[in-house]
Amino acid sequence: MQINRDELLKAYRRMRTIRAFEERVFAEFERGNIPGFVHLYSGQEASAVGVCMHLTDADKIGSTHRGHGHCIAKGVDVRSMMHEIFGRKDGLCGGKGGSMHIADLEKGMLGANAIVGGAPPLAVGAALAAKLKGEDSVAVSFTGDGGSNQGTVFEAMNLAVVLQLPAIFIFENNGFGEATGHDYAVGSRDIIGRVAGFGMPATRVDGRDFFAVHDAMGEAVRRARSGGGPSAIETVAKRFGGHYVGDPMRYRTAEERERTMRDDDPLIMFRRKVTDAQLLTPGQLDALDGEIAALVEASAQSAAQAPFPGAADLETDVYVTY
Amino acid sequence: MTQKSMRQALNEALRQEMRRDPRVLILGEDVAGGAGCEGEEDAYGGALGVTRGLVGEFGRTRVIDMPITESAIMGATAGAALAGLRPVADLMFVDFLGVCFDQIFNQAAKFRYMFGGKAVTPMVMRAMIGGGFRAGGQHSQTLHPMFTMVPGLKVVMPSTPYDAKGLLIQAIRDDDPVIFLEHKAMYDLMGEVPDEAYAIPFGEANVTREGTDVTVVAFSLMAARANDAADLLRKEGISVEVIDPRTTSPLDLDTILDSVENTGRLVVVDESPPRCSLAADIAAQVAEHGFSHLKAPILSVTCPHTPSPFSPSLEDLYMPSVDRIAAAIRKVVSR
Amino acid sequence: MTLHAICIPKWGLAMEEGTLASWLKAEGSTVRQGEDIAEFETSKIANVLEAPAAGILRRRIAAEGDVRPVGALIGVLADAGEDDEAVDIFVAGFSEASVVQEQQDSSTAIVETILVDGLPARFLRVRARTASPATPLVLLHGFGGDHMGWMFNQDAWAADRDVLALDLPGHGGSTKDVGDGELATLAARVSAWLDSQRLDRIHIVGHSLGAAVAASLALASPARVKSIVALCGAGFGDTLSRDYVEGFIAASRRKELKPVIEMLFADPGLVTRDMLESLMAYKRIDGVGDALRALAEKALAAPALAELRSELADIQVPMLALYGAADRIVTISDPAAFPWPHAIVEAAGHMPHMEAAKAVNEQVAGFLALHDGSERR
Incomplete structure (x- = not known):
């Protein structure tokens, strides 16, 4: 599939923003500036961006606990995200949600999700709404390899097929469900073979490769928008870090992690491809890097200064209190 | 006796029961960790390390890492219990109950009664509860009222390392399904714990402070906070009796009523939204059975009727604090 | 100053x-x-x-x-x-x-747990506060107790001798295996522990069941025991309260235990919540129920105590029996009829060493000094 230079720049910008954002979140978390716990997306950027480049604000996505990348790929405001993760009053969810619950309905982002397997049934509902309203929008759920085993996911996929909904199930196989390997927890070791059994087209792609993901998603989106029903894509790309920041990662070896970060970096692969093909110059990409670094820096700085929500905010956003 | 953390006390209970009874086994996500990975075995030992080291002694046939499939885990636990094992399932965060409630409340809880007393279901479901971790709406709940209202389930909420060990051993030896709720902010709490195995019977409240002016009932982390409030108020001349019932079901109502008979005043502290909470339940029971002893209206200290907020500034307001408990006690005593 | x-x-x-x-x-x-x-x-x-x-x-x-x-x-x-x-x-x-x-x-106190014949035995050793200590003293607690029951006494008696308070089998931090539960078995276990500590000559202060064990030990190995103080000794009185023994075993809640423990004291107000809680914690430990049952049915059975009492006159070592004036557990109708030296501790029930610690400490210290004899090291 042909992608023009603007689109390539946009894709790179998003991927780089995700990486820079996650690296900053890591640093701020380690400094004690971020409450709770955070799950980082570094290493999987091509998956979210390859998928979301095909989506507009009218399209919906449902995410996971590892949701920062999905948000950024979907165009959610980085500064508001950072403020939310810092627990501030002017964060995207008023400081009530946090890292695992960032949502931006205006951008079609139905929320990160702290329940594994939580998003696919929601995406099916969003796809049903699109179909009944006669829109050509689609709904996408992101699920991990760990989440691919949940009953909720199976039920959602079957329903999407039964109702022939414009739903797309993305299975991001990053090798681990928490501290348990994909090869152990996925009995058949074949997510996509299993998904195909539900009666929808399913394909596995290199999740490090933006172009592979982008191509597969393009086909799935065309099918969904034209009434062809649901599809599934498995994107394979290891996460660079642990399940959460602070995970001692004893289940991984140092060599494997070094190898992954050296050889499997989607940003390096993208850069090499577009510069080798002389579609973009290193200078263009470097300029973006600088711009993004400044954006993330400014976001973190303002987040650290922003006020926390107070007592007056505690009991708002509920229909009744006692 | 030696000082042990709540985490160590729980680990010791599991280890001693697994040594004593080969039918005891552990099922859950990352109860060992590292399965199918290149790195170490026993990489997690449970999300917060409670089961660490057990796979080394008992092997993967008795410490079984599960895929992230809570419904299957709870159903398999109930089924294994029905078929003669004594499984201990680790749900991790109690919020994941949402994914598997059917297996607990329609299945496990009902067998003994529905099958005319012919079946026993000796299973334990351990889960982490509570706020303070800034973990947001889907990782901070307690949910003990939901379990408590289901007939057939026993619900345990330890507040000290000593209680945690004795109650977990009792849970494993118990023939009914036991929901064992560990407050995630208490794993590092230290306390004296005997090295030997011992069981604390269910339905037996612990009077953690003796007093004459007001009775305070609280569970788990709230029991610890109620004790702090009692110590604070003693300096103001208010004598507070604190009761930690240890189990919400069965509930030691006798001890609560005896105490209210002496003090005439009751404050119930519950880390839960107010409606249909243990606070509401205990207040109702005392009003029903001990009304004539009351000198003042019963007060409850609970979370507001909202989901758990993420931001520290909100979560600190959300959870009942020592100050809020003390304020309620002062108020009820002044009437 | x-x-x-x-x-x-x-x-x-x-x-x-x-x-x-x-x-x-x-x-x-x-x-x-x-x-x-x-x-x-x-x-x-x-x-x-x-x-x-x-x-x-x-x-x-x-x-x-x-x-x-x-x-x-x-x-x-x-x-x-x-x-x-x-x-x-x-x-x-x-x-x-x-x-x-x-x-x-003021004293060096160490709790030790050792294996004697493969079974754990815990004891608290308090070293003498003198350069030339007299004959060591061993303390044997009563039914359901442990070495901590001597908290008001052990230090006082350590002024001039090492004092070792043992947890009897079935109690405290020692093994919960009491064998057949007979007095002779307990005495043999204590003997083996004394061997392990190379204590070949000792005074014993025994309380209640501990006094019966001390007597049994003195009958079996008279050379080892230099003197015995029997505090409210089981077998040293007319009766032993079965209500107490059975009540202690049966109580499964603090509320049930409270009236039972109050029987021990002249002043029931001395019974604290923590005392009851630590007794409940002891009773909950695996094996304790069986151990107490065995001791109640063997060592503390009426025939066993009657037999022991009939043999007390045969004990050749110096003995002093102390009784609590208000003891409801071990009762005595006619103290004058007892053929060994005795004294009544006023304002005390079955626990004079706690309730009237000062009086007991002085009386015992005096008795021990009297019987240290020429063996002072």
Whole structure:
């Protein structure tokens, strides 16, 4: 599939923003500036961006606990995200949600999700709404390899097929469900073979490769928008870090992690491809890097200064209190 | 006796029961960790390390890492219990109950009664509860009222390392399904714990402070906070009796009523939204059975009727604090 | 110096803090040395603190209900000549650490758990506070007790000898395996433990069941035992309360245990919540129920105690029997009929070593000194 230079720049910008954002979140978390716990997306950027480049604000996505990348790929405001993760009053969810619950309905982002397997049934509902309203929008759920085993996911996929909904199930196989390997927890070791059994087209792609993901998603989106029903894509790309920041990662070896970060970096692969093909110059990409670094820096700085929500905010956003 | 953390006390209970009874086994996500990975075995030992080291002694046939499939885990636990094992399932965060409630409340809880007393279901479901971790709406709940209202389930909420060990051993030896709720902010709490195995019977409240002016009932982390409030108020001349019932079901109502008979005043502290909470339940029971002893209206200290907020500034307001408990006690005593 | 600190006392090794239950003297009142000045609750029992010196209670620093660590300053005694400023300076300059240090230095106490014939045996050894210690003393507690029951005594008796308080089989930190539960078996276990400690010649103070074990040991190996003090000894009275023994075994809740434990004391008010809680904690341990049952049916069975009593006259070592005037567990109708030296401890029930510790400590120390004989090392 042909992608023009603007689109390539946009894709790179998003991927780089995700990486820079996650690296900053890591640093701020380690400094004690971020409450709770955070799950980082570094290493999987091509998956979210390859998928979301095909989506507009009218399209919906449902995410996971590892949701920062999905948000950024979907165009959610980085500064508001950072403020939310810092627990501030002017964060995207008023400081009530946090890292695992960032949502931006205006951008079609139905929320990160702290329940594994939580998003696919929601995406099916969003796809049903699109179909009944006669829109050509689609709904996408992101699920991990760990989440691919949940009953909720199976039920959602079957329903999407039964109702022939414009739903797309993305299975991001990053090798681990928490501290348990994909090869152990996925009995058949074949997510996509299993998904195909539900009666929808399913394909596995290199999740490090933006172009592979982008191509597969393009086909799935065309099918969904034209009434062809649901599809599934498995994107394979290891996460660079642990399940959460602070995970001692004893289940991984140092060599494997070094190898992954050296050889499997989607940003390096993208850069090499577009510069080798002389579609973009290193200078263009470097300029973006600088711009993004400044954006993330400014976001973190303002987040650290922003006020926390107070007592007056505690009991708002509920229909009744006692 | 030696000082042990709540985490160590729980680990010791599991280890001693697994040594004593080969039918005891552990099922859950990352109860060992590292399965199918290149790195170490026993990489997690449970999300917060409670089961660490057990796979080394008992092997993967008795410490079984599960895929992230809570419904299957709870159903398999109930089924294994029905078929003669004594499984201990680790749900991790109690919020994941949402994914598997059917297996607990329609299945496990009902067998003994529905099958005319012919079946026993000796299973334990351990889960982490509570706020303070800034973990947001889907990782901070307690949910003990939901379990408590289901007939057939026993619900345990330890507040000290000593209680945690004795109650977990009792849970494993118990023939009914036991929901064992560990407050995630208490794993590092230290306390004296005997090295030997011992069981604390269910339905037996612990009077953690003796007093004459007001009775305070609280569970788990709230029991610890109620004790702090009692110590604070003693300096103001208010004598507070604190009761930690240890189990919400069965509930030691006798001890609560005896105490209210002496003090005439009751404050119930519950880390839960107010409606249909243990606070509401205990207040109702005392009003029903001990009304004539009351000198003042019963007060409850609970979370507001909202989901758990993420931001520290909100979560600190959300959870009942020592100050809020003390304020309620002062108020009820002044009437 | 006419200023004296009143501090939280350390009663027994396990005590880390005390609760000031009540002041017994008002600020400004004159007290004699040794007069009861305040009442404390520890994890074991309520007890009174005696004035360390004569003087005026010038300052009450701790309030009733306060929980303070051992050694903490709770009040100041001074004579009328000291002005308030001097008291202030004394309070400000008071270092808790020095007092705690001093109390710990006064004797070296170590809890040890060793294996004797493969079974754990726990005991508290308190070293003599003298360079030339007299014959060591072994303390044997009663049914359901452990070495901590001697918290008010062990230190006092360690002034001139090593004092070792053993947890009998079935109790405390020792094995819960009591074998057949017979007195002879317990005596043999104690004997084996004495061997392990190379204690070939000892005094014994035994309480209740512990006194019966001591007697059994003296019958089996008279050369080993230099003297016996039987405190409310089982087999040394007319009867042993079955209500107590069965009640102690049966109680599964603190509420049920409370009236049973109150039977032990002349003043039931001494029974604290913590005392009951620690007894419940003991009773919950795996194996304790079976151990207590076996001891009740064998060692403490009426025929066993009757037999022991008939043999007491055969014991050749010096004996002193102490009875609590208000003992409801081991009763005596006619003390004069007993053929061994005896004394009644006033204002005490079955636990005179706790309830009237001072009197018991003095009486026992005197008896031991009398029978150390020429063997002083």
